Amino acid sequence: MKIVVQREDFDPGAEIAALARETAVGAVASFVGLVRDENEGARVGAMTLEHYPGMTEKAIRAIVGEAMRRWQVRGCTVIHRVGELKPGDRIVLVAVASAHRGDAFAACEFIMDYLKTRAPFWKKEQTAQGERWVEARASDDAAAARWQEPARKAV
Amino acid sequence: MKIVVQREDFDPGAEIAALARETAVGAVASFVGLVRDENEGARVGAMTLEHYPGMTEKAIRAIVGEAMRRWQVRGCTVIHRVGELKPGDRIVLVAVASAHRGDAFAACEFIMDYLKTRAPFWKKEQTAQGERWVEARASDDAAAARWQEPARKAV
Amino acid sequence: MTDTIRVLYFASVREKVGCDAEEIELPAGVTTIAALRAHLRARGGPWAEALGESRALRAAVNQEMVPPTAAVRPGDEVAFFPPVTGG
Amino acid sequence: MTDTIRVLYFASVREKVGCDAEEIELPAGVTTIAALRAHLRARGGPWAEALGESRALRAAVNQEMVPPTAAVRPGDEVAFFPPVTGG
Numbered sequence: 001m002k003i004v005v006q007r008e009d010f011d012p013g014a015e016i017a018a019l020a021r022e023t024a025v026g027a028v029a030s031f032v033g034l035v036r037d038e039n040e041g042a043r044v045g046a047m048t049l050e051h052y053p054g055m056t057e058k059a060i061r062a063i064v065g066e067a068m069r070r071w072q073v074r075g076c077t078v079i080h081r082v083g084e085l086k087p088g089d090r091i092v093l094v095a096v097a098s099a100h101r102g103d104a105f106a107a108c109e110f111i112m113d114y115l116k117t118r119a120p121f122w123k124k125e126q127t128a129q130g131e132r133w134v135e136a137r138a139s140d141d142a143a144a145a146r147w148q149e150p151a152r153k154a155v
Numbered sequence: 156m157k158i159v160v161q162r163e164d165f166d167p168g169a170e171i172a173a174l175a176r177e178t179a180v181g182a183v184a185s186f187v188g189l190v191r192d193e194n195e196g197a198r199v200g201a202m203t204l205e206h207y208p209g210m211t212e213k214a215i216r217a218i219v220g221e222a223m224r225r226w227q228v229r230g231c232t233v234i235h236r237v238g239e240l241k242p243g244d245r246i247v248l249v250a251v252a253s254a255h256r257g258d259a260f261a262a263c264e265f266i267m268d269y270l271k272t273r274a275p276f277w278k279k280e281q282t283a284q285g286e287r288w289v290e291a292r293a294s295d296d297a298a299a300a301r302w303q304e305p306a307r308k309a310v
Numbered sequence: 311m312t313d314t315i316r317v318l319y320f321a322s323v324r325e326k327v328g329c330d331a332e333e334i335e336l337p338a339g340v341t342t343i344a345a346l347r348a349h350l351r352a353r354g355g356p357w358a359e360a361l362g363e364s365r366a367l368r369a370a371v372n373q374e375m376v377p378p379t380a381a382v383r384p385g386d387e388v389a390f391f392p393p394v395t396g397g
Numbered sequence: 398m399t400d401t402i403r404v405l406y407f408a409s410v411r412e413k414v415g416c417d418a419e420e421i422e423l424p425a426g427v428t429t430i431a432a433l434r435a436h437l438r439a440r441g442g443p444w445a446e447a448l449g450e451s452r453a454l455r456a457a458v459n460q461e462m463v464p465p466t467a468a469v470r471p472g473d474e475v476a477f478f479p480p481v482t483g484g
Contacts, residue, residue, distance in 0.1 A: 013168015016187055023192040023242045029263075030185050031256065032171055033484055037178040049483065050408055052476060055460035080483060087178045092484050101186065101267060101397075102298065108184075109260045112484060118462060120476075121483020122408035133409045136480030143257065188397055204396065205321055207389060210373035235396060247397050256484075267397060273375060275389075276396020277321035288322045291393035 001068075001076050003060045005051060007083040012093055019075045019097035029104035030095035031112050037087035039134070042127040049082045049091070052120035056080070063114040067096070070110070071103040078111065080121065110147050117144040156223075156231050158215045160206060162238040167248055174230045174252040184259035185250035186267050192242035194289070197282040204237045204246070207275035211235070218269040222251070225265070226258040233266065235276065265302050272299040313384045317350070319360075320391035323367065326360035336384050343369045344378035346388060361390065368393055400471045404437070406447075407478035410454065413447035423471050430456045431465035433475060448477065455480055 004010075016028050035047050064076050075097035085091060094111045098104040123134040159165075167187050174183050190202050219231050230252035240246060249266045253259040278289040318331045340349050347369070351361040361367065370389040371380055382388055405418045427436050434456070438448040448454065457476040458467055469475055 011168060012171050013166060016167050016185075020187065020189050020243070020245070023190075026189050026191040028187045028189070030171075030187075031260070032175065032183045032185075033256065034175055034181050034183070035178075036181040036254065051483070052405070052407055052457070052460070052478070055457055055476070058460050059462070088175070090175070099191065101188065101264075102294075105186070105260070105264045105267075109256075112256060112260075116484040117481065119483050120407065120457070120462075120478065120481050122479065123482045124408070133479065134482040136482055139257075206396070207318070207320055207370070207373070207391070210370055210389070213373050214375070271397040272394065274396050275320065275370070275375075275391065275394050277392065278395045279321070288392065289395040291395055 001061070001064055002078070003057055003064065004079045005053075005056050005060075005082060006079065007081060009081070009090060010079045010093055012090070012095070015077045015079070015093055015095050019077060019095055022074060022097070024099060025074050025097040026099050027101040027104040028095060028097045029101065029108040030093065031108055032090055033092040033112075035085050035087050035089045035091060039125060042125075042129060044087060044125050044127055046087075046126040047085045048124045048126075049085060050122045050124070051080075051082050055120050059119045060115065063111055063118060066114070067107040067110050071107040072098050072100070073103065073107050074098055076107070076111070078115070080115075080119070082121070113140070113143040113147060116140045156216070156219055157233070158212055158219065159234045160208075160211050160215075160237060161234065162236065164236070164245060165234045165248055167245070167250070170232045170234065170248060170250050174232060174250055177229060177252070179254060180229050180252040181254050182256040182259040183250060183252045184256065184263040185248065186263055187245055188247040188267075190240045190242050190244045190246060194280060197280075197284060199242060199280045199282055201242075201281040202240045203279045203281075204240060205277045205279070206235075206237045210275050214274045215270065218266055218273060221269070222262040222265050226262040227253050227255070228258065228262050229253055231262070231266070233270070235270075235274070237276070268295070268298040268302060271295045315346075315382060315384060316387045317346075318387065318389040320389060322392050323360050323390050327356050336382065341381060341383075342378065343371065343376060343380045343382060343388070346382050347378070347390065350390075366393060367391065402433075402469060402471060403474045404433075405474065405476040407476065409479050410447050410477050414443050423469065428468060428470075429465065430458065430463060430467045430469060430475070433469050434465070434477065437477075453480060454478065 077095045079093045096104045096108040232250045234248045251259045251263040314333045315336050324330050401420045402423050411417050
């Protein structure tokens, strides 16, 4: 499991190749999130990503651990950038290696959905109308809620 | 939409970067399928991928077209190799670019599931026990069936 | 206009019949994939085996996957093959 | 043993209170996140606004996200922040 929070860019191809090195891996599902030049109707010129050092890595490790409990995962890489970013810049990479594609896809999407709602990152956008903190989306909560396991009955 | 069937290897990082070039793209979901060194309990030394030239490209184009009808897709790349492959070799890449991650993930997994059951490729494995054609899996049919839309009522 | 069709075989079907493509005359009365398969099977030997009724085969007409009830017409390109295993 | 806790503020909360971290004495009777938030809000001014009851804020104790009912003990690291927006 490789979890990194950094200011620098990353290389998705190199990360995917590193996960594919083990010959029992038949599937690598991955996701790259990028800064869009438009959000909620305003042009975005730049963005600053703030985080909670220490807690961030812990939170991501817990999310990945939960994914490994639920699915057959042979390797996982999460890289999240912080600091100043411009439209087109990569923000986040989640890559999951597994023997089979179903596990790889599910674990990758699960990690992204949980990261969106549980990892302490905050985005501030610079637009023509000034700076603004990005607001959390109800759709992200809904996406994460899909993965909730049925509650166990109290005994 | 880029669809290629080729003997040569491909570069997932370069393909993902090409899809990410448009700044309205906020998400690129991708999948890389690889030759495993073990299948159905036997060690696999090599594999040959046969296909139906002409129909293959058509079938993949139809699958990608269906994905674009169902989800917001801003770009899509499918590369599938044929010929001789060894354990660890890449077989297939599906990469989907979208404004949002939900569309990118769904379209990418849909294309993989349909490709597995509708694109005319056949795998033959070389194992210590000799050559054998890989048999289609019921689990792949089940994975593709998940995406079936409810039938319209006859009028 | 021609009365022939082109028939292609892939993967294990191709290996069993020992042939990857042939031109054949479409016999009168053979108008569907199922009928064509029965016609070819009637050649006996490797044909009877490769296209045996118990085999779960797929077919395509003019490069589109079709059910056994699909029509076959002169000039068509028809293919028989096992369920696909790419990806 | 110390009676102080470390309180951290992030994003819009940090900007509003004009402070990213402080050490405070944990007052007697303040034993939960909700009570600590009310205690800080009682400072008035930017505190009342940044930690206002109508704001959907999140909290963490020792770097784990917790509900408002969670316990706060001397020595803890507590953080207040808006809902996260990474990824």
